[in-house]
Every structure is written in structure tokens, then in C-alpha cells.
Amino acid sequence: DIRMSGVDGLSAATELMALPQPPKVIMLTTFDLDEYVHKALQAGAVGFLLKDTPPRDLIAAVRTIHNGDALLAPSVTKRLLERFSAAAAQDGEAAAKRLEALSERERAVLVAVARGMSNAETGRILDMREATVKAHVSRILSKLGMTNRVQAAMLAHDAGWV
Template sequence: MIRVVIADDEAMIRSGIRSILESDPRIEVVAEAGDGHEAVELVLRHRPDVVVLDIRMPVLDGLAAAGELAEVAPSTKVVMLTTFGEDEYVERALGGGALGFLLKAADPRELISGVCAVAGGAAYLSPEITRRVIAPYRDPDRARATRAREVMAGLSDRERDVLALLGAGATNAEIAARLHLVEGTVKGHVSALMSKIGVRNRVEAAIIAHHAGIVSGSGSAGD
């Protein structure tokens, strides 16, 4: 069972998040907080596996709360949830130790996938955020392209297909549909290829895909 604390200053939003998460039998919401300070207190009291933090909250915002939790409760994984997709928030959240960054406008299934992934120690970003972060890398120089191709040398054809779709910002469900696989098999391919190419999360994998030129519309990759 994945134990979760939710923190958002709007009661209706908290209720919606709880309903989404508890629709999955693997997840239990153990407490709700209305601000970042309360979130820290509840995490210390309940020691959940994951805390879902809204970025903009009174008293102590989500970014500050995430930074504090990294010091006082490092075993609790942090997922940031926000209506904002600005790059500065992503960089600050990930730099502060968050493993997940999700948009409130995303498909509810993403919230469940993100919490489960982060609980297992993996990073998870909404596909929209992934596309924003990798945008500067869509036209790699020759050296980066060469390094990316060397890194990819050990991948199977199927893992290359999965990596190309990660580069396009596809979710596991979307990859499964495109490749006619079950989602559990896709998760296995994603874990294997990330280990092989030595990246920590889907964003870094997507950047490799763009550097290698295997994403449709990503450019020449240095040829």
C-alpha cells in the first residue's frame, strides 16, 4: 500500500485529488493539509511514502515545503502538482528534490501513475512538461549526437522504439497503444533502457532520443 499525504489550500481540489488516488487500490490517503507548514507537520506525523504538494500555498508554499522535507523526511517522495507549467517551477522543484511534477489539467490517470512511479523511486513528469524541458535540445550539435548514438548502441530494437516515443513525450499508455503492447511490458522496457543509457528519469531519456535524432521531426542529429 502506498501511503500519501495531500497538500493544497483549496478543499475542493484536495477532495478531488483524494478521490482520484483512492480509486486505485494500491493507494491510501492518510492525511490532508491546507498549507505547506501543515504538510510538513503531517508528513513527520504519518511518515507517508509520497506527499503531493501544490506549488502555491499560504504560510509555506510547496517549493519551500519540498525543500524542508528533503531535510527532515528524506524517505518521503515529493510530487509537485500545479496549474502552472513555467520552466522555472520545474527546475526549482526538481532541484529541490521533487521526483514528480504534474499539471492539474492533466489526465487523472497521470496522477496515479506519477504517485506510483515516485513511490518506487522513479522520476515522473507530465508529458507536457517533458516536451517543454526538452525543447532546447531539439537541434543537437554533432558531438552530442555522436555521444547519444554511442549510448544507444546497447539497446534492442524495441527499446529504441520506446525511447523514440519517450522523446516525443508519450506516456506509458500511449507507448503501449502505439507498439501494441500491454502497459506493464512498456514499464519494463522503460526501466531497462533507462538503466542501459544511464539516465535518472524520462526527461533525460527524451533528451538522449533527440540528440540521437530518432524522434520524428527532431532534426538531422548531426549528419
């Protein structure tokens, strides 16, 4: 548990993880706070459940953890997914904003790059010479402040272009 007499559960988990053969730790608490979830996972816990978890689910959780998986309370999982989705949306918006600096032709070249096409393939598809594609790629990298095609391709993916 997070709060116990003598030593708190977070300290106990940390001490247990320092053992030569540490056990798998599941935190079981009434405190559904992100701060405690983060600290418990940092301390080495592989499970975080609330005390209102039905007995059948507690037994299933022990089996799940024993089999090498991890488990979070549904409310914790929901919050993490919401935060992850919100962060991904913000990342996508930020990526799209950065890509506004590109011309239409540069955008087309970047999409081809993000799809893994070579300069020669991009040139064939966009009806331009390979040297022209190279020039566009160079300008794209310069405008975006990047050093390689992979970085630019990842930004295009983050923006949802591919």
C-alpha cells in the same frame, strides 16, 4: 503545490528533503512554467504534474514515483526534449564549424580516430605510414586546441561525422 498559503511548495519540498528519511515529492500545480519545474527538481521533487492531469494518471504517477522512477507532465517533457534537441543541433553546428579548419586528409584521420582505430589501423586503412598518422593527429589536436584524441573524437561525434 507551487503556491500555497503559509509556505510555498518549493520551500516545503526543500524542507521535506532535509528530513532524515525524506519522502518522495510530486509537485502538482497549475503553473506550467520552466522556472518552477527547475526549482522543483532542484528542491528534490521527483515529479512535476499539472492540476489538469486526469485522476487515473495521478494514481499511475504516484505508483511510478513509489517504484523509484521520476515523472514530468507531458508538456514539460515535450519542452525539455525540444530544448535538448535544439541544444544538440547547435552543438553539432558549432562542432562542424570548428572542424572546418581541418584538411581533407586530417578529416579522414579524425574519423578513423573517432571510430576508435589505432594509428597503425588508421595507416593501413588510409594507406599511410603510422608516423604520418601520428603527425596528422598532432596537427589535428593543435588546430583544434585540444590535448588528446578523446576530445577530438568527441568533437567529431558532436559534428555527426561518426
